[in-house]
Amino acid sequence: MIEVNELTKRYGGTTAVKDLTFTVRPGRVTGFLGPNGSGKSTTLRMVLGLHAPTTGTVTVDGRPFRDRQRGLRHVGALLDAGQVHGGRSAAAHLRALARSNRIPRARVGTVLEQVGLAGAARRRIGGYSLGMRQRLGIAGALLGDPPVLLFDEPLNGLDPEGVKWVRGLFRELAAEGRTVFVSSHLMSEMEHTADELVVIGRGELIAAESLTDFAARGSGAGVTVRTPDGDRLAALLTGEGATVRVDGDVLTVAGVPAARIGELALDHRILLHEITTRGASLEDAFMELTADSVEYAAGETR
Amino acid sequence: MTTTFASHTAEPRPRFFDLAAAEWLKLWSLRSTGWSLLVAALAVLAFNAGKAWDNVRYWPDEAGYAEKFIADGIPLMHAFTTDAGTVMMLATGAFGALAVTGEYSTGLIRTTFAAVPARRSVMAAKVCVVAAVMTVFGAVVAAVSFAATQAILSTEDAGVSLDHPGAPRLVIASALLAPVAALVGAALGTLIRHGAGAVVGSVLVLLLLPLVLGEDRHWSAVLAHATPYVAWMRLGDSQYDPGAVPYPWTAGGAWTVYALWALAAAAVAVTTVHRRDQ
Secondary structure, rough: OOEEEEEEEEEEOOOEEEEEEEEEEOOOEEEEEOOOOOOOOHHHHHOOOOOOOOOEEEEEEEEEEHHOOOOOOOOOOOOOOOOOOOOOOOHHHHHHHHOOOOOOOOOHHHHHHOOOOHHHOEEHHHHOOOHHHHHHHHHHHHOOOOOOOEEOEEEEEEEEHHHHHHHHHHHHHHHOOOEEEEEEEEEHHHOOOEEEEEEEEOOOEEEEEHHHHHHHEEEEEEEEEOOHHHHHHHHHHOOOOOOOEEEEEEEEEOOOOHHHHHHHHHHHOOOOEEOOOOOOOOHHHHHHHHHHOOOOOOOOOO | OOOOOOOOOOOOOHHHHHHHHHHHHHHHOOOOHHHHHHHHHHHHHHHHHHHHHHHHHHHHOOOHHHHHHHOOHHHHHHHOHHHHHHHHHHHHHHEEEEEEEEHHHHHHHHHHHOOOOOHHHHHHHHHHHHHHHHHHHHHHHHHHHHHHHHHHHOOOOOOOOOOOOOHHHHHHHHHHHOOOOOOOHHHHHHHHOOOOHHHHHHHHHHHHHHOOOOOHHHHHHHHHHHOHHHHHHHOOOOOOOHHHOOOOOOOOHHHHHHHHHHHHHHHHHHHHHHHOOO
């Protein structure tokens, strides 16, 4: 369990993270979402004690991580796949890490096997693709068999097969009762991975809730109705409190479920050609909620 | 619904030895380590042996020259020349600096400190490994230099053995120059956190600083004596004449300078990482 409490980090005059409070629970995959530069990496560094918070606290399983003598059995982390020395082999890199934490050497082979790098274990990391480095970083995180795992943008550079594998791995780790905290700036990456979401923008918390609750926030959810009697139905639905957009014979309805729309149409003998429920798009919800907090927005399209 | 994960094994007691072993693995798993040490050793050896060879090649054909040569302490001067000392400090200072900054330039330091949050212990382990490797390196280079130069001079019967007065001190002081310079480099590495910057910094501190400090004024002489390079020259000088310089000092003082630099540099390397964001 990771508990972040009123966490603030300032670098000189800029505030990278402001008053963040959230909890990451065991047994599920929690996505950590935010646009580029929103403070995700800063937050993760503070979780790991690499950066000291200006104010506030963060604990992992009840203790600040910096208080631990050795870390790998408590938290496994992949912060940046580039944080390795290119001149070493994957096996040598992991052997040194394992040794520092008194983890048996045999474990190195096990995790390399697990991430699919066993065949490349003796090659220099400098020659690895980004996807292979991500796998190596994941192997390092798994080394200590820890109850808490942190991954910063782990899907970058992975091929589709790799993405599928990583998602499966995260689910598996969570199912074993571990806390799995995964950051990303792309909602689509989280859609099939996370159960819970922590969303931040410009260093401030926007949402900390389940994926389904978050999706419901987006205005994209609703019902599409096609009827020759659009104006009458629109009036009835508005009377029921729905938001309706009329576009020829197509109505886009939000706020009233499809079943109720069907009932109303039947009661008033309105012919329906089509009635479809559209699921909320997570991407839409994410874009809407973070629109105000995008640090580097592209210019308006003309 | 959720189960809480229980680790399979209890956590073993943390040991400093494991950190040192990890640093050892890190050092020797880089191919550049062995090569750079070999090149540095050969360079130092070349400067020393070259000087001895030069002497032998242009050996004057006069009676009693070898005895005078030995009486003037010249065999010991050739056993570890000032050029070789300069190269040795340059190479080992850079070695110490890069042992630290190599982790910063790649960001590996974050991986390291996330694995071992006890940062000071990590740096202490690194300092121990660098100091140990450099001491062995210095000892081998100084011993081989002594043996090679005296063997070359012996062709004209001008070589001395290790029991010659001043010889053990020269060999030990030259050997220890390596760990002292490497620790200074490592300390600058933790302060500057940038490879090229740390190497330039160690050249400034180890080599340029003693050049600008003269022996003529008292304050300047004191500062000069406080540099490892001048301390090494004092320890290597078997013919040191306190009457010949305005501000003489003792070999004990020179050993103290060695010790203080090593300890201060180690302290800086270990404590700097504690508070700073990584």
